[in-house]
Amino acid sequence: xxxxxxxxxxxxxxxxxxDIDGGDSLLNLYETIKGRLDLQGDAVCVLVNxxxxxxxxxxxxxxxxEFIDVTTNAGYxxxxxxxxxxxYKAVNDLYPGKRLCIQHSISNGHYCQIKHEEHFLxxxxxxxxKQRMVEIIDADIKFVRRERLTTDVIEMFRKxxxxxxxxxxxxxxxxxxxxxxxxxxxxxxxxxxxPSTGMLKVFDLIPYEQGMLLxxxxxxxxxxxxxxxPQPKLFQAFxxxxxxxxxxxxxxxxxxxxxxxxxxxxxxxxxxxxLHNKHFIQIADEITRRYKxxxxxxxxxxxxxxxxxxxSSKRLAIQLLTNCIVPKVIELDNYFINRDRTPxxxxxxxxxxxLYALDLEQFNKDVTALLAGExxxxxxxxxxxxxxxxxxxxxxxxxxxxxxxxxxHGLNPELTRLIPEEQKFRIFVSALTTLNIDDHNxxxxxxxxxxxxxxRDHQYxxxxxxxTIKRWASVRRGEEKWIMPFHENADAMFNSxxxxxxxxxxxxxxxxxxQVPSNTPEYAVATRLIKFLSYFEPLDEKDIPSTSLxxxxxxxxxxxx
Numbered sequence: 001x002x003x004x005x006x007x008x009x010x011x012x013x014x015x016x017x018x019d020i021d022g023g024d025s026l027l028n029l030y031e032t033i034k035g036r037l038d039l040q041g042d043a044v045c046v047l048v049n050x051x052x053x054x055x056x057x058x059x060x061x062x063x064x065x066e067f068i069d070v071t072t073n074a075g076y077x078x079x080x081x082x083x084x085x086x087x088y089k090a091v092n093d094l095y096p097g098k099r100l101c102i103q104h105s106i107s108n109g110h111y112c113q114i115k116h117e118e119h120f121l122x123x124x125x126x127x128x129x130k131q132r133m134v135e136i137i138d139a140d141i142k143f144v145r146r147e148r149l150t151t152d153v154i155e156m157f158r159k160x161x162x163x164x165x166x167x168x169x170x171x172x173x174x175x176x177x178x179x180x181x182x183x184x185x186x187x188x189x190x191x192x193x194x195p196s197t198g199m200l201k202v203f204d205l206i207p208y209e210q211g212m213l214l215x216x217x218x219x220x221x222x223x224x225x226x227x228x229x230p231q232p233k234l235f236q237a238f239x240x241x242x243x244x245x246x247x248x249x250x251x252x253x254x255x256x257x258x259x260x261x262x263x264x265x266x267x268x269x270x271x272x273x274x275l276h277n278k279h280f281i282q283i284a285d286e287i288t289r290r291y292k293x294x295x296x297x298x299x300x301x302x303x304x305x306x307x308x309x310x311x312s313s314k315r316l317a318i319q320l321l322t323n324c325i326v327p328k329v330i331e332l333d334n335y336f337i338n339r340d341r342t343p344x345x346x347x348x349x350x351x352x353x354x355l356y357a358l359d360l361e362q363f364n365k366d367v368t369a370l371l372a373g374e375x376x377x378x379x380x381x382x383x384x385x386x387x388x389x390x391x392x393x394x395x396x397x398x399x400x401x402x403x404x405x406x407x408x409h410g411l412n413p414e415l416t417r418l419i420p421e422e423q424k425f426r427i428f429v430s431a432l433t434t435l436n437i438d439d440h441n442x443x444x445x446x447x448x449x450x451x452x453x454x455x456r457d458h459q460y461x462x463x464x465x466x467x468t469i470k471r472w473a474s475v476r477r478g479e480e481k482w483i484m485p486f487h488e489n490a491d492a493m494f495n496s497x498x499x500x501x502x503x504x505x506x507x508x509x510x511x512x513x514x515q516v517p518s519n520t521p522e523y524a525v526a527t528r529l530i531k532f533l534s535y536f537e538p539l540d541e542k543d544i545p546s547t548s549l550x551x552x553x554x555x556x557x558x559x560x561x
Contacts, residue, residue, distance in 0.1 A: 009059060012047075012066040013037045020059050027055040027195055030067055041222050043067035044194045045078040050523040054078070054192030056145050070222050074191075074524060080110065080216050082143060082193040083133075083203055084440055087112065087214055089185050090132035097161065101439045102214070104238055104432070108226040110442070111235075113211035126212045130205040136183075140198030144181040153177040156186055164438040167254030171261070172535055190441045190532065209235055234432075237493040241434040244275065250499055252436045257537040260503060266543045272499050273548055280312075283492045284319035287425050291325060291402060296425040297371055298403045299327070302410030302486075303429035304479040306452040308496035308549040312429045313406040314559045315547065325402050328395060332407035334379045335363045339386025345474070353478035355409050359388070364418035370397050371423060408479075411486035428490035431497040437535060446476065448497060451529065455508045456553040465512045469522040501550050503539035508554065 008017040009029070014036055020029055026046050034043065045054055047066040052074045055067075068075045084102055091100045091114070099115040114120045150169055156179075157165040165188060169177060179188045182197070194200065202217040204225045218226045245251045248271065250259060259268055290296035301316070303309045317327040335358045336342070345351040366376045375396040379388045397403070409415045411426050431452070433443045450472055457463035487493070510533055516526035544550055551557035 007059070007062065009063045009065050012064065013039075022060055023058050025055065026053075026057050026059060026065060026067075029059075029065075030055060034067075037067055039067065039069040040071050041069050042199055044070050044075045044199065045192050047074070047524060050518060050521060051527050052078075052192060052524055054143075054145055055195045070217055071219060076216070076219065078192050078194055079200065081189045081191060082197070083200055083214060083216055084110070085143065085180065085182055085187050085189070085193065086133050086136050086197055086200060087129065087205070088187055088440060089136055089182055090129045092185055094128060094132055099161075099439065101436075102442055103211075103242060103436065104434065104442050105444065106235055106238065107208070107213060107228045107231050109208075109213040109215040109228055111208060111211055111238075112214055115439070118210065121207070121210070121212055123207050126205055126207050129212075133203070133205065137197045137200050137203075140196050141183050142196045143193040145178065145192075146181060147176050147178045150174055150177040153179055153188075157188075160186065162187075162439070164252050164254060167258070168252065168438050168535065169254075171254050171257035171537065174534075187440060188438075190437055191528065209239075231488055233428075233488050233490060233493055237495050238432055238434060241432065241495050241497070245434055245499065250435070252438050253535050254438065256435065256499065256503065257535075260500075260537040260539050265500065265539055268500055269543045273545060276496075276498070276549060277315075279494055280315050280319050283427060283494065284316060284323055284325075286492065287320065287402070288323040288325055290425060295422040296402070297397075297423045298367065298416065298419060299405070299425045299427065300410030300416070301404070301406040301427045301429060302408055302412075302483060302490075303496075304408070304449060304483050305475050306449040306456065306553070307430045308452075308552055309406050309429050310561060311549045311552040311557070311559060312427075312494055312496060313404060315549070316427075317404060320402065320404075324400060326398070326400050327404035328397060328401050330367075330378070330395070330403055330405045332358065332363070332405055332409070334381045334388070335359050336381045336388065338388065342386075347474075351478075353408060353475075353482055355412060355414060355482060358409070358415070360415065360417075364416065367403065367416070367419055370395060370403065371419070373397065408483050411489045412482065413486075413489065425492075426490045427492045427494060428487045429494045429496055430487075432495040433497045434495075435497075435499055435502075437532075443502075443532075445497075447529065447532065448502070450525075451502070451505050451509050451533075452553045454512055455505060458512050459508075459553070459555055464515060465509075465526060466516045466520060466522050469516065469525045472525075496549055498548070498550055500539055502533065503536045504541050504544065504550065504554070506533040506536050506538050507541075509533060 007020055007022050009020055010017050030043050045052055048057055049064050070076055070079045088100050091098055101115045102110055102112050104111055154166050154169050179186050180193055202225055204215040206213050215226045218224045250256055287296050301309055301313050320327050337359050342350045342357050343354045369376050375394050377390055378393045378395050380391050382389050431445055431448045433445050433448045436442050454465045454468045457468045513526045513530050516523050546558035
């Protein structure tokens with residue numbers, strides 16, 4: 001194709017318009033200007049008009065482009081997806097017919113299994129798979145993006161034995177489907193891949209629990225493999241729900257869509273809500289047992305944003321009451337220090353998520369006095385004045401009473417450093433999503449919580465999806481610093497995810513997400529979530545009970561918030 005003098009792209013990285021041949025790929029453009037780009041390593045994908053695309057994207061009209069590296073969220077996802085396809089090819093090359101399942105993220109990596117082959121993944125097998133991955137990467141094979149009629153892609157996946165992908169595509173009724181080809185195999189992913197396997201040299205594949213852990217580059221030093229750490233309690237929380245999903249034959253979105261269209265949604269909702277209730281009962285019974293043995297006088301509930309901590313604490317309180325234990329609630333927000341003493345974050349704003357935004361000394365003093373049977377004057381924080389006040393409210397623990405506290409720092413030992421360990425019972429709450437899109441595409445727990453927060457902020461705080469997405473990176477930084485390092489301290493873990501919730505939230509989230517302006521960076525996240533939600537068969541909320549944890553975000557709860 002001849003050069004069109006009017007065809008230019010604006011490159012945000014360099015701040016200039018650049019001529020490009022019609023039909024040329026952005027990879028070719030990148031190769032000519034990469035020496036002038038301020039990136040950490042190579043570009044792995046590109047933002048085109050604020051939508052994430054792979055570098056093979058062909059240009060036929062003027063575009064706004066930004067080349068991004070692996071240190072960005074979108075770039076890291078592209079790198080991870082590409083490693084997953086290399087692992088799938090390694091499994092297919094060495095053990096044709098074996099079913100690889102990439103289940104969830106954990107320990108700074110992604111947990112993988114060979115499905116229904118419990119004793120297959122020996123250390124020797126995993127070493128062999130890793131060596132085959134190295135060979136594929138060293139060969140620098142291109143990931144070729146293709147798009148065809150969905151009916152054709154379904155047949156291609158069927159021939160390759162990818163029944164999960166067939167099931168998904170048959171349930172979503174889209175005309176065309178994008179897939180990737182790597183040498184002799186094809187696969188589909190929820191987002192773009194890197195240009196070729198040669199860009200994936202920093203990785204590891206190690207034995208982990210009953211499967212293996214796929215590790216990519218460290219986000220802080222991309223020349224090094226991410227450091228893994230054992231997380232047995234979190235892993236068990238995931239495993240319990242995965243086993244439940246398999247028992248009721250709902251492990252992926254295709255199976256969920258089929259259940260909804262077949263009319264099983266009311267039964268599914270009842271079963272999943274009953275599972276939540278069962279876990280609340282089990283946790284309440286364990287707290288009661290410890291209480292009767294002289295411990296567990298302070299229950300601390302912690303978890304990241306939009307994990308459902310508030311509803312969890314209210315439902316747990318009900319179960320404790322049925323065990324003749326009376327929960328007395330302390331709101332940690334009332335222990336904020338005065339605003340003029342509040343620490344600042346890296347942007348100079350007040351950091352209310354910091355542990356040290358709380359008056360730890362006064363908090364520990366008050367809780368210690370309460371446990372000793374004293375009556376204590378309780379503070380109230382005036383958020384208008386930014387000051388703590390005492391308005392005559394007191395608290396005293398009677399026989400059968402227990403302290404119940406919900407807040408992001410509940411698992412941090414520093415919060416309750418003066419309270420004896422045997423007096424504490426810690427609970428970690430998070431939406432540990434165990435429903436996969438298909439065997440090679442998992443659903444990130446962060447996306448699940450972000451959708452909850454977008455809906456809640458719009459419903460109750462008048463905030464747009466743009467506002468919530470813009471703040472999300474800061475929220476996530478706070479979680480990584482103040483919450484996630486401590487979840488293995490928990491005495492119990494509660495998985496607040498609900499198998500059906502994304503099908504319900506789709507109805508709420510789509511119109512909100514569609515309002516995010518296309519000329520903002522937040523548009524990339526919005527379009528990714530819109531595409532993600534398009535995989536789900538919509539489900540009406542009418543059968544969701546008023547006590548459901550999901551009502552905290554949708555509205556219609558019988559609890560007062």
